[in-house]
Amino acid sequence: MAIIKDGKIKGKIGNYIYRVVDGQEIVQAYAAKPKQSANTKLASAQFIRAAKTGSKVYRQAKSFALDFARPKVYRDIVSNLRGSAYAEIGDKTDLQSDWAIVPNSNPMPINKDALLEDYFKINPEVIFSETAFTVHIPKLMDITKGRQPKGSNYLELFVSIYHTHRDMTYELSRHQSERIPIVEGFEEQNVTLPLEWMENIDKNGIVYVCFGLSFFEQANSRTQINESRYNPSAILGMWHKNVK
Numbered sequence: 213m214a215i216i217k218d219g220k221i222k223g224k225i226g227n228y229i230y231r232v233v234d235g236q237e238i239v240q241a242y243a244a245k246p247k248q249s250a251n252t253k254l255a256s257a258q259f260i261r262a263a264k265t266g267s268k269v270y271r272q273a274k275s276f277a278l279d280f281a282r283p284k285v286y287r288d289i290v291s292n293l294r295g296s297a298y299a300e301i302g303d304k305t306d307l308q309s310d311w312a313i314v315p316n317s318n319p320m321p322i323n324k325d326a327l328l329e330d331y332f333k334i335n336p337e338v339i340f341s342e343t344a345f346t347v348h349i350p351k352l353m354d355i356t357k358g359r360q361p362k363g364s365n366y367l368e369l370f371v372s373i374y375h376t377h378r379d380m381t382y383e384l385s386r387h388q389s390e391r392i393p394i395v396e397g398f399e400e401q402n403v404t405l406p407l408e409w410m411e412n413i414d415k416n417g418i419v420y421v422c423f424g425l426s427f428f429e430q431a432n433s434r435t436q437i438n439e440s441r442y443n444p445s446a447i448l449g450m451w452h453k454n455v456k
Contacts, residue, residue, distance in 0.1 A: 258299040259290075265298070266290035268376045269418060269450070273322050276372055276422045277445045282324030289450075292316045298418070298452035310453065311340065311419070317450040322422070326444030330359050331425060338421050338449045345385065345421060346404045347371055347448065352397040361438040364427035366391045369398075371424075373405060377417040382410055384419065391431045420450040 229240045266289040273289075274281040293299055296314045319335050321327055328335050332350045339346040349369065353359070360367070370388040374381060385405035392398055409415060424445035426436040 259294060262290050262294035262299045265376060265418060266293050268381050269293075269374075269420060272374050272376065272381050273420075273422060273447060276424070277322045280324065281322045281445075285320070285322055288316075288320055289447075292320070292450065293418075293452075296452055298454065300454075311342065311451045312453070313340075314418075314450040314452055317420070318448055319423075320447040320450075322424075322445040322447060323443070328423075328444055328446050330444060331355060335446075336423055336448055340419075340449070340451055342407070342415065344404055344406045345373055346402055347387075347421065347423065349398075349401050349403060349423075351400045354397070356395060360394055361427045361443060363429050364437045365394055366428040366431055366433070367394055368392065368426050368428070369424070370426070371403060371405065372422045373407065373419065374422065375409070375413075375417060375419050377413050379413065380410075384408055391428065393431075394427075416453045418450055418452050421448040422446070423448050 227241060231238050231240070266286060269289050270281070270286040273285060292314050295316070297312060298314065318338070319328060331353055333353060334350050336350060337348045339348070368389050368391055370386070372386050373384040375384050384407045387403050387405055389398075422445065425443055427438065427443055428436055
């Protein structure tokens with residue numbers, strides 16, 4: 213619809229738009245919005261699904277890392293979820309009925325400065341089942357030559373496992389080591405964590421393992437050293453499941 217004001221036409225007539233710019237009448241072809249194909253609509257829906265879930269996972273990982281997560285973590289999480297069967301939307305008979313690992317999620321650095329490779333020759337690994345996780349932690353490298361934060365003499369290692377369901381996110385299990393003298397380090401070890409599923413919540417969605425090290429000046433220090441780096445933290449793996 214167009215109107216005439218002060219002797220000039222303004223608005224849309226047929227496939228043309230009339231407007232006034234700096235006192236001049238301009239006529240432009242109307243650019244209709246193209247209709248989305250079925251594939252485009254599906255891709256958009258898959259991205260929205262991955263982005264919504266990825267936002268929940270990122271918030272939990274960021275909280276695990278004391279808010280010192282690198283911004284790219286969110287993009288990595290969404291990209292990995294989008295590339296997995298978790299993002300598929302369609303006939304429920306096609307959805308994943310068993311737990312499957314999300315590609316490229318093992319490991320995924322959370323912290324923006326320190327990396328696991330600064331402390332281990334190989335990355336920690338995870339063995340998954342619906343009842344328990346076993347985390348294989350390699351031997352700590354000799355970090356007495358500058359890899360640890362200045363002034364640190366002790367460290368702790370800790371693991372948290374989270375379940376992000378469509379309704380909520382909560383912690384399935386947690387492990388925290390004793391305070392370990394850095395000069396002694398620690399040998400490779402396996403830590404098995406039983407999963408405590410919340411009642412009345414379906415066992416589907418996303419399960420992921422966060423691992424980290426923290427450093428302290430004294431055996432009884434109440435706060436860790438150099439919190440702004442959070443030395444180091446990572447998601448060791450993500451698994452997804454959609455019930456048929």
